[in-house]
Amino acid sequence: MVIKGKAHRFGDDINTDYIISGRHKFKTLDMDELACHVMEDLDPRFYECLEKGDFIVAGKNFGCGSSREQAPLALKHAGIAGVLAGSFARIYFRNSINNGLPALVCDTSDIAEGDELEIDLEAGAIRDVTKGLELNSSPLPKVMLDILSEGGMVEYMKKHGRLTLKRESA
Amino acid sequence: MGKTISEKILSSHSGADANAGEIVIAELDYMMAQDGTAPLAIRSFEGMGHDEVARPERVALCIDHNAPSPLRSVSQLHDIMRRFASEHGLELNDVGEGVCHQVMLDKAHVVPGSLVIGADSHTCTYGAVNAFATGVGSTDMAAGMMSGSLWFRVPETAKVTVTGKLPEGVWSKDIALMMVGGITADGATYMALEIGGPAISDLSLDGRLTISNLAVEMGAKVGLMEADEKTLEFFKGRTKAEFQPVRADSDAVYASDLEFDVTSLEPQIAKPHTVDNVVPVGEVEGTPVAEGLIGTCTNGRLEDLRAAAGILKGEKVAPGVRLIVAPASREVMLMALREGLIEVFTEAGGSVLCPGCASCVGTHQGVPGDGENVISTANRNFKGRMGNPEAFIYLASPATVAASCIEGKIADPRRYNG
Numbered sequence: 001m002v003i004k005g006k007a008h009r010f011g012d013d014i015n016t017d018y019i020i021s022g023r024h025k026f027k028t029l030d031m032d033e034l035a036c037h038v039m040e041d042l043d044p045r046f047y048e049c050l051e052k053g054d055f056i057v058a059g060k061n062f063g064c065g066s067s068r069e070q071a072p073l074a075l076k077h078a079g080i081a082g083v084l085a086g087s088f089a090r091i092y093f094r095n096s097i098n099n100g101l102p103a104l105v106c107d108t109s110d111i112a113e114g115d116e117l118e119i120d121l122e123a124g125a126i127r128d129v130t131k132g133l134e135l136n137s138s139p140l141p142k143v144m145l146d147i148l149s150e151g152g153m154v155e156y157m158k159k160h161g162r163l164t165l166k167r168e169s170a
Numbered sequence: 171m172g173k174t175i176s177e178k179i180l181s182s183h184s185g186a187d188a189n190a191g192e193i194v195i196a197e198l199d200y201m202m203a204q205d206g207t208a209p210l211a212i213r214s215f216e217g218m219g220h221d222e223v224a225r226p227e228r229v230a231l232c233i234d235h236n237a238p239s240p241l242r243s244v245s246q247l248h249d250i251m252r253r254f255a256s257e258h259g260l261e262l263n264d265v266g267e268g269v270c271h272q273v274m275l276d277k278a279h280v281v282p283g284s285l286v287i288g289a290d291s292h293t294c295t296y297g298a299v300n301a302f303a304t305g306v307g308s309t310d311m312a313a314g315m316m317s318g319s320l321w322f323r324v325p326e327t328a329k330v331t332v333t334g335k336l337p338e339g340v341w342s343k344d345i346a347l348m349m350v351g352g353i354t355a356d357g358a359t360y361m362a363l364e365i366g367g368p369a370i371s372d373l374s375l376d377g378r379l380t381i382s383n384l385a386v387e388m389g390a391k392v393g394l395m396e397a398d399e400k401t402l403e404f405f406k407g408r409t410k411a412e413f414q415p416v417r418a419d420s421d422a423v424y425a426s427d428l429e430f431d432v433t434s435l436e437p438q439i440a441k442p443h444t445v446d447n448v449v450p451v452g453e454v455e456g457t458p459v460a461e462g463l464i465g466t467c468t469n470g471r472l473e474d475l476r477a478a479a480g481i482l483k484g485e486k487v488a489p490g491v492r493l494i495v496a497p498a499s500r501e502v503m504l505m506a507l508r509e510g511l512i513e514v515f516t517e518a519g520g521s522v523l524c525p526g527c528a529s530c531v532g533t534h535q536g537v538p539g540d541g542e543n544v545i546s547t548a549n550r551n552f553k554g555r556m557g558n559p560e561a562f563i564y565l566a567s568p569a570t571v572a573a574s575c576i577e578g579k580i581a582d583p584r585r586y587n588g
Binding site for chain 1: 193195205206207209210213214217218219220235236241243244247289290291305306307308309310312313316317319320321323355356359360389391444531532533537550552553554555557559
């Protein structure tokens with residue numbers, strides 16, 4: 001499946017309190033309500049300017065800080081189709097995959113704000129149409145691909161009841 | 171080939187011969203979630219369609235981040251937790267029991283050699299008692315509750331050796347901040363830290379917990395230490411469970427070897443707005459402060475309160491400064507009361523709050539005003555962390571926070587030595 005959208009650029013070390021502030025995420029489980037507040041401490045107009053299917057493109061250590069899963073969930077509900085980053089913090093990475101929001105590790109240094117991107121999720125192939133760039137994302141461990149293919153961890157566990165994957169190298 | 175502590179614990183809990191880089195499914199000894207993460211974990215659990223918690227005796231829910239509840243909507247989320255705990259026979263630690271991580275230790279839900287997950291990033295704190303303890307999100311917690319197990323990627327390990335004798339007036343928080351400043355926010359991403367050396371052995375358990383608490387601020391999965399007599403002393407009388415501390419093999423393979431010497435360490439400050447923005451206190455001395463926080467999973471234990479009270483005794487908090495003190499747990503609060511520490515804080519002009527996360531997370535109990543500087547013993551200073559993106563948070567040891575609240579500006583606590 002190929003998805004297309006615009007890149008919204010952020011820098012390094014975007015922590016989960018920036019993605020969705022503690023002062024909002026503690027009050028409600030309504031992710032659509034939280035979606036309106038994503039990234040607001042970094043860019044108060046971010047949600048307004050977002051179009052469904054856009055991507056976040058960040059530097060290293062995206063999603064560092066708090067383990068709160070409201071971060072990828074609020075992004076997903078805001079219409080973000082996926083996040084590309086130089087690297088991800090580990091709890092955020094697991095949470096993102098668990099919720100079916102693609103997290104793609106690649107060299108994002110040449111992708112600029114507003115660039116049109118085309119992403120083949122299965123192949124992990126990224127095309128920056130605006131710049132004419134082809135990028136590849138690092139492959140996910142099989143266990144994460146299995147979870148993602150079911151749509152997320154809830155769907156996976158509902159279907160299988162238990163993680164029963166063969167041991168393999170990441 | 172020898173194994174690291176992580177490889178050993180993940181091997182014994184998965185029945186596999188686990189090596190760094192491999193994926194295993196391991197049985198969990200304990201699982202915890204707090205009021206910021208449990209409601210979502212419960213929703214995910216219910217979505218998974220099975221109605222039984224696999225090992226209810228291995229699950230604790232804690233109401234600490236928003237305790238006592240500041241809003242009706244928060245109370246409704248707390249209600250979800252209470253009902254779920256009651257239905258499934260789970261332990262519920264309600265308002266006033268304290269910060270989840272301190273309660274987990276006080277109640278010995280984590281012991282040396284155990285494998286523990288918590289739906290809170292600072293679960294790494296228990297690495298200081300030789301547990302493979304790591305933070306996860308709500309849905310991983312739900313999967314753990316449903317099946318009693320979870321998948322893990324066995325981490326590579328960075329060996330960290332801390333040497334030298336800590337000077338007076340300099341504390342474990344200063345060691346922790348120095349390490350974060352040196353290793354940086356993503357310097358240990360996906361890795362296990364094994365932290366040891368004479369400077370660590372010299373620390374009390376309270377002091378060691380502070381260092382492991384900050385492991386996640388370097389991106390690490392776990393912040394492990396070996397167990398020694400001080401560790402065993404902590405668990406004496408707390409649990410009848412048998413446990414087996416785990417040591418790394420002498421020929422274990424490490425991805426990196428780092429050394430820090432604390433002989434000339436000065437008190438450290440993490441400046442806004444990142445935890446690795448660390449400088450010696452001298453560089454920011456004189457910065458005016460409006461609010462001080464002593465507490466949290468990082469520095470809310472008895473040793474921390476004693477250090478702060480030692481400086482505040484007989485002194486007064488400067489006019490225009492609010493000092494908030496929140497003991498990390500009911501147990502710590504009782505000890506502090508019996509030792510007269512609560513009186514010291516109150517006499518000095520501080521405000522003592524109910525055990526819990528207090529102002530750290532920005533939901534209540536001490537949100538700073540616009541343009542204000544806060545000096546805090548917590549572990550995060552991101553913009554907006556304490557509830558106001560127009561405020562500035564400086565992280566420090568309890569001694570530095572105490573000294574700074576007396577002077578109304580960031581101050582070197584060594585002036586208060588002896």
